[in-house]
Amino acid sequence: MKALLxxxxxxxxxxxxxxxxxxxxxxxxxxxxxVLIGSEAEVPKVNGTVYLADAGKYGEYNPDVHKxxxxxxxxxxxPDYIVFVHSSYGWDxxxxxAATLKAAQISEIVNIVxxxxxxxxxxxxxxxxxxxxxxxxVLTIQAGAFSVTDASQGVPQLExxxxxxxxxxxxxxGYEPAEKKDVDLTRAEVIVSAGRGVGKKxxxxxxxxxxxxxxxxxGASRPVVDAGWVEHSHQVGTTGQTVSPKLYVACGISGxxxxxxxxxxxxxxxxxxxxxxxxxxxxxDVLVVADVLQFVPALTGMLQK
Amino acid sequence: xxxxxxxxxxxxxESRFKANSSGNWYDEADLAFRMxxxxxxxxxxxxxxxxxxxDAADVTVISIGPDRVQEAxxxxxxxxxxxxxxxxxxxxxxKDPWQIxxxxxxxxxxxxxxxxxxxxxxxxxxxxxxxVTVAEQLGYSCATTLVGFACSDGVITAxxxxxxxxxxxxxxxxxxxxxxxLGLNVPRYPTLPNIMKAKKKEILSIPVADILKEEALATTTxxxxxxxxxGGIVLEGDLNDMAAQLIGILxxxxxxxx
Ligand SMILES: Cc1cc2nc3c(=O)[nH]c(=O)nc-3n(C[C@H](O)[C@H](O)[C@H](O)COP(=O)(O)OP(=O)(O)OC[C@H]3O[C@@H](n4cnc5c(N)ncnc54)[C@H](O)[C@@H]3O)c2cc1C
Ligand SMILES: Nc1ncnc2c1ncn2[C@@H]1O[C@H](COP(=O)(O)O)[C@@H](O)[C@H]1O
Numbered sequence: 260m261k262a263l264l265x266x267x268x269x270x271x272x273x274x275x276x277x278x279x280x281x282x283x284x285x286x287x288x289x290x291x292x293x294v295l296i297g298s299e300a301e302v303p304k305v306n307g308t309v310y311l312a313d314a315g316k317y318g319e320y321n322p323d324v325h326k327x328x329x330x331x332x333x334x335x336x337x338p339d340y341i342v343f344v345h346s347s348y349g350w351d352x353x354x355x356x357a358a359t360l361k362a363a364q365i366s367e368i369v370n371i372v373x374x375x376x377x378x379x380x381x382x383x384x385x386x387x388x389x390x391x392x393x394x395x396x397v398l399t400i401q402a403g404a405f406s407v408t409d410a411s412q413g414v415p416q417l418e419x420x421x422x423x424x425x426x427x428x429x430x431x432x433g434y435e436p437a438e439k440k441d442v443d444l445t446r447a448e449v450i451v452s453a454g455r456g457v458g459k460k461x462x463x464x465x466x467x468x469x470x471x472x473x474x475x476x477x478g479a480s481r482p483v484v485d486a487g488w489v490e491h492s493h494q495v496g497t498t499g500q501t502v503s504p505k506l507y508v509a510c511g512i513s514g515x516x517x518x519x520x521x522x523x524x525x526x527x528x529x530x531x532x533x534x535x536x537x538x539x540x541x542x543x544d545v546l547v548v549a550d551v552l553q554f555v556p557a558l559t560g561m562l563q564k
Numbered sequence: 565x566x567x568x569x570x571x572x573x574x575x576x577x578e579s580r581f582k583a584n585s586s587g588n589w590y591d592e593a594d595l596a597f598r599m600x601x602x603x604x605x606x607x608x609x610x611x612x613x614x615x616x617x618x619d620a621a622d623v624t625v626i627s628i629g630p631d632r633v634q635e636a637x638x639x640x641x642x643x644x645x646x647x648x649x650x651x652x653x654x655x656x657x658x659k660d661p662w663q664i665x666x667x668x669x670x671x672x673x674x675x676x677x678x679x680x681x682x683x684x685x686x687x688x689x690x691x692x693x694x695x696v697t698v699a700e701q702l703g704y705s706c707a708t709t710l711v712g713f714a715c716s717d718g719v720i721t722a723x724x725x726x727x728x729x730x731x732x733x734x735x736x737x738x739x740x741x742x743x744x745x746l747g748l749n750v751p752r753y754p755t756l757p758n759i760m761k762a763k764k765k766e767i768l769s770i771p772v773a774d775i776l777k778e779e780a781l782a783t784t785t786x787x788x789x790x791x792x793x794x795g796g797i798v799l800e801g802d803l804n805d806m807a808a809q810l811i812g813i814l815x816x817x818x819x820x821x822x
Contacts (some may be wrong), residue, residue, distance in 0.1 A: 269726070277755060302634070320732055336696045347726045350692040351708040354661075357693075358700035363781035365659065366691040375785060376694045381688050384581045385590055388786045396782075428705035432721075437729025449820050464711075473820065485747035495728055506820045513577065527818045529810065536580060545813055558807040562821075 262289035263338035265329060267348050268297035268314055270434065276402055277303055283342060286371055294332045295469055296325055299417070305431040306413035312420040320348070323427040326355045331420050333360070338395065345399035353397050363391035367516075369404045382515055384539045402497070440500075442476055442494040449475025449506045450522075451493055453483050456511015456532065456551055461487040466510050467501045469555050473506065473563040479520075480512045489508070496521035511551045514539030531555065565737075566675070567623045569610045570668055570682040570694065571603040573636040577687055583787040590688070590787060599636040602683025604751040605744040609713050610681050611644035612749065615713075618786050624736050627654040628667055634767060641762035642754030653772035659780065661689075665697035666778040671770070672702060677801060678718070678765050680741040680745075684709050693741075699741035703759065708743040 264280035265356055266273060273295065281303070284291045295301070296317055302309050310332040317324045329352070333341060341356060344347030345367040357364040370377040374394045375388040376398065380537060429466040444450055451470035463483075470477045479489040495502055507525035512518060514530070514537055522528070525544045530543035531551050540546045547554060575581075575595040584591040599607075607625065614621040624638040627633040628651040637648035651667055653659070658802045672680065679785075680702075682695030692708075699706035711731065712723025724732045724744050754762070797813065814821045 269730075280740060320734070345692075347709050347724060347732075351696065351724075354693045354696035355700055355706075358662075358665075359698050361781070364691070364693055365782060366661075366693060378690075379790070380787070381575070381579075381581045381590060383576045384577075385583065385791060386788055386790050387784055388788075389782050390785055391782050393781050416724065428736060429707065429785075432733040433733040434726075434733055435723065435733060475820075481746060491729070498725055498729060501728075506814070506818050527814075529814075535579060535798065535800075538790075540798075541790070541792070541795045544796045544817070545809060545810060546801060547806055548798065549803060554806065555801055557803045558810065561804070561807045561811060 260289045262286070262287065262340040262342050263293055263332060263336050263505060264291055265341065265343045265349070265352070266292045266293055266295040266303055266554055267344060267346065268295060268301060269319055271298070271301070273297060273301040273303060276346065276476050278407045279344060279400065279402065279405050280342050281305055282407050283400050286405060287340070289340065292332070292338065293415070294329055296328055297360055298549065302415050304413050305415055307415065308418055309415040309419050310335070310420050317422070317425060318431050320431050321427050321429065322352050322355055323429060324422065324425050324444060325352055327357065327422055327424070328420050329356050330359060331422070335418070341395065341397045343397070343399045345401055346368065349399045353399050357397035360395055360397070361393065362397050363393045363459065364393040364397040364399070366399045367401045368398055369401045376428055379516070384536065389473040400517060432550045438491050441490065444476055444493065444495065444500045444502045446477055447476040447502070447504050449473045450495070450502055450504045451475055451476040451508040451510065452478030452480060452512060453489065453510055454480040454512030455482040457483070458552065460486070462552060463488050465555050468509075469508065469559045472559045473508070475504070475506070478502070482517050490511050509543070510555060513537050514541065565613070565617055565620060565621045567610050568672055568677045568680045569603070569606050569623060569625045569640065570698070571607060571625055571627045571636055571640055572600040572678065572686045573597045573627060573629055573633040573785040574600045574686055581785070586681045587786050588784045597632055597635070599639055600683050600686050602685055602687070602744055602746065605746065606683050606749040607640045607645065608749045608751040609744060611752070613679070614644060614717060624649060626651065626668060626671060628653050628656045628664060628772065630649060637767055638762055639754060641765045642759045643752055644758070646765065648767035650767055650769045651772050651775065652769055656772070660782050661691045662696060662781045663776060663778050665694045665701060667772065667776050668694070669701035669775065670696045672698070676776035678738040679715070679720070680704065682741065682743045684745045686742045687751045695741055695743040701729050702739070702741075705736040705740040706742070707736055707740070709745045710742050711745050711748050713742065713748065797800035
C-alpha cells in the first residue's frame with residue numbers, strides 16, 4: 260500500500276502539519292512518498308521520495324497548477340491514497356485532484372479503525388466509517404488528529420517536477436495579515452469564553468464578569484465574533500488564537516473541532532452547557548449541565564464573596 | 565449575469581443524534597431542519613449581487629432532498645432569490661458528495677450560469693467537497709472559503725480565509741464557483757412582505773432519477789457515537805450547589821483560585 264502525501268508550504272516555510280501526514284501514513288501502514296510545492300531548503304526530513312516543484316515558479320497558492328503537479332506525481336508514483344491535511348489548502352485542492360482522477364474522496368479523517376476511515380458528522384456528535392469503492396482514493400485528515408511522536412530525521416530523495424503547461428484560471432494577489440490584536444490571549448492564565456449559547460450581545464458582560472472575577476481574559480467562539488458581539492482578537496480556534504491557559508471556561512460553546520483545536524491543550528477545562536451530550540464534554544475536566552445565564556451569575560457572585 | 569446558489573437543508577446541530585436502524589446515516593425522526601448555515605451566507609451574497617446589478621442579474625436557488633427542503637428553498641426565495649429548483653430525492657442523504665455534485669452539474673450544464681455560490685461545507689456531513697467538485701465537473705474556475713467577495717466586469721475578487729487569521733486574496737474570471745465561509749456577510753432575515761412575495765415565485769421540481777447518472781464512489785459502513793474518552797466530572801442539579809462544588813474542584817485541581 261502506498262500513500263502520496265501532499266505537504267503544505269506558506270510564506271516560504273514548510274508547515275508543521277505536513278508531518279502529520281507522515282504520522283497518518285505510518286498509522287495506516289503505508290509506504291510514503293511526498294509532494295512539496297515549495298523550496299529545496301524546506302524539504303521535509305523524511306525517508307523516501309519527495310517530489311519537489313518550485314513555488315517560486317508555480318506559486319504558493321494556485322490550485323489549477325498545483326493540481327497538475329500532484330497529478331504528475333500520482334502518475335509517477337501510482338499511489339493507493341493521495342493524502343492532504345483538511346485545511347484551507349487541503350480542502351481546496353483535494354476535490355480537484357479527486358474529480359480529475361474520478362477517485363473517491365473521504366474528508367477530515369479523525370481515526371483509522373480496523374483499516375477503515377472514521378470521520379465525524381453533525382459537529383462530531385456522531386462518527387461514520389467510510390470506505391472508498393475506487394482503486395485510488397483521496398483523503399484529507401483532521402489537523403491535530405494524527406500526532407507526530409518524534410521529530411523526523413530522515414533523508415529524502417528528491418525528484419523534480421516541472422510542468423510544460425503552467426496556465427491557470429486564477430490569479431493569486433497576495434496575503435492579508437491577521438488583524439492586530441488588542442488582547443494577547445496566549446499569555447492569559449485564565450480564559451473565560453462566550454459561545455453562541457449566551458444568546459445575544461447584551462449577555463456578553465455576564466461572561467466578562469466571570470472572566471474578571473477569575474482574574475482572566477474574555478475569549479469567544481467564532482459565531483460570537485462573526486455576529487460582532489466580541490472583537491476578533493478574542494476568538495479562540497483555528498482561525499483565531501491557539502491558547503493553553505491554566506484554566507479555560509467554555510460558556511455555551513458546543514465544542515466544534517475548529518474551536519477545540521484552539522483550546523484543548525489548556526491545563527484545566529470547564530464547560531458550561533445545557534446539553535449534556537455537547538461535544539465539548541469530550542475535552543472538559545468538568546462539565547456543568549446548566550443554563551449559562553443562570554449558572555454564570557451564581558458562580559460569579561460566589562467568587563466575589 | 566446568471567447566478568446559481570446551492571443550498572442544503574440540515575438538522576439543527578443542537579439536536580440529539582443517533583444512528584438510523586440501517587447504520588448508514590443519522591435517524592431523522594424528531595429533528596428540526598433548517599438551511600445549512602454556510603449556505604445562508606451563499607444566498608445572502610447572491611442576493612447582494614442581485615441588488616448590485618438589478619435586473620441584469622437572475623438568481624436561481626437549487627436544493628436536492630426530500631419534500632421538506634422546499635422550506636429552505638422558500639426561505640431563500642424570501643431572502644431575494646428569483647426562482648427555486650427542487651431536485652426530489654427522498655434518500656439524498658445516502659448519496660455521496662460525488663453524486664450530489666453530479667446532480668448539480670448536470671442541472672447547471674448548458675444553462676450558462678456565470679457564477680455559482682455554494683457553502684464551504686454542510687453542517688451535517690461536512691465533506692467540503694460538493695462545491696469544488698461541481699466546479700471541476702463544469703470546468704469552472706473556483707475559489708473556496710470566502711470571507712470577502714467583490715464582482716465587477718466579470719472579475720471576482722475573493723478573500724479566502726486561511727489559518728490563524730491570515731487571508732489570501734485571489735482574482736478569478738467567470739464562469740466561476742465560490743464557496744462561502746461563516747462571517748462573509750450578515751445574512752438577512754426575510755421580512756413578512758418578502759415572505760408573501762416569495763409565495764408567488766416558482767419552484768421547479770425535478771425527479772432525481774432524471775438527472776443523476778453517476779454511481780457513488782464511497783460507502784458508509786457504520787454510523788456510531790464517538791467513543792467517550794470520559795474522565796471528566798459532570799455536575800447537574802441545583803445552581804448554588806454546582807457553583808460551590810465547582811469552586812471546590814478549582815481550588816483543589818488548579819492554581820488559579822486561592
Ligand atoms: C474553516 C473553519 C474555521 C473555523 N474557525 C473557528 C474558530 O477559530 N473558532 C471557533 O470557535 N469556531 C470556528 N469555526 C466554527 C465552528 O465550526 C463552529 O461553528 C463554532 O465553533 C460554533 O460556535 P459555538 O459553539 O459558540 O456555537 P454552537 O455550535 O451553536 O453551540 C452553542 C452551544 O451552546 C449551548 N447552549 C445554547 N443555549 C445555552 C444556554 N442558555 N446555556 C448553556 N448552553 C447553551 C448549546 O447546547 C450548544 O452546545 C470554524 C469553522 C470552519 C469551517
Ligand atoms: N443536497 C444538496 N442540495 C444542494 N446543495 C448541496 C447539497 N449538499 C451539499 N450542497 C452544497 O455543497 C456545499 C458543501 O457540502 P458538503 O460537500 O456536503 O460539505 C453545501 O454548503 C451546499 O452549498
